[in-house]
Amino acid sequence: MLKYALLGFLNYQDASGYDLKQLMDVSTSNFWHAKQSQIYTTLKKLEKEGFVISHIEAQESRPNRRVYEITESGQIDLKKWLSQPLMTIESRKETLLLKLFFSAQLDPQVVLTELRLQRNLHQSQLKKYQTTTKDVIQQFASSLDMQEDARLWEATRRFGESYEEMYIRWLDETIEEISDA
Amino acid sequence: MLKYALLGFLNYQDASGYDLKQLMDVSTSNFWHAKQSQIYTTLKKLEKEGFVISHIEAQESRPNRRVYEITESGQIDLKKWLSQPLMTIESRKETLLLKLFFSAQLDPQVVLTELRLQRNLHQSQLKKYQTTTKDVIQQFASSLDMQEDARLWEATRRFGESYEEMYIRWLDETIEEISDA
């Protein structure tokens, strides 16, 4: 699926592996992320399969850049993937819930410490959605001619915001329940 | 991390790979799941590392079972993992959001179809949390002497319920926003 994340970005504009990593980190990283090494190897694979092509861009006093461009075949494949509806819901992995599930044998204070720490982390993440992420989207939306795109980016941001609000509410309820026990 | 899911279950009682797959499917699968093949290979690895031991149980008119038991080393490792607080939040992958992010070029009707389909799926999942999952937990809680455990299982169930409610709300808002455009 990283394939389609990369094709999605390249469909906006040509980019190097380095660029793509930066782009993901500031935009999709909350629902789709990848390590630099995986991006480089996937790009190489996509080029072999004909979905992208690359050329070297020489730079003075900086390493050369390998810039990727989406091919027509890549565009067709991307659009096909986007158009085909998902027939299932995503199955998540949530380590905190796994730990909590098996934590009855622990001292409740240990569990509470964990939950309070998570509350702080999720509070920070919520703030980030409400400030940094929101700003980044608005910047992109105004600088380029991308109002249509920005509405959808904003929808994904709101998902993150709702998710964190829900998470914090649940943590508060769970902390209270364990405290009362 | 599957390691700790398996140790967690084996800490309650001995079980075969088959049993563990069934257990996960009815309990943790919404926040931790694994394929049968991965469970079998991980158990084998855990035995080599000394966290579990196994013996064959003969059965008439059914294939033999290889039953695993947690070792003291396994119990210590499990407890250590449970006690050590997570210092980060989980980074999810949510294919629907990735698709939505790049969907500005699509016909809005195609996007709406996708979102409505997801709404149905999440509605079903919500019902499942409210009925099947709730019943399973209550059954376990009453049949065995596991009230303490059941409270935490119930907390993880409530997370799932809250998550699905949030998801549906977000889908409704997003569907409306795209419809208005």
Add this chain to the structure above:
DNA sequence: GAATACATGTAAAATGTTACATGATTTT
């Protein structure tokens, strides 16, 4: 002078998915 940003890549290990293989018993 140290840390960060720029920029690319490889190698190894871990994790996870899909497919194959077998075969009896029980339920529909």
Add this chain to the structure above:
DNA sequence: AAAATCATGTAACATTTTACATGTATTC
């Protein structure tokens, strides 16, 4: 008669993470 359940496992493949490797330029 067909399908599902019980039960175990291997092999191949795909994905992801961690670590290694290099080197310049800019910023603190």
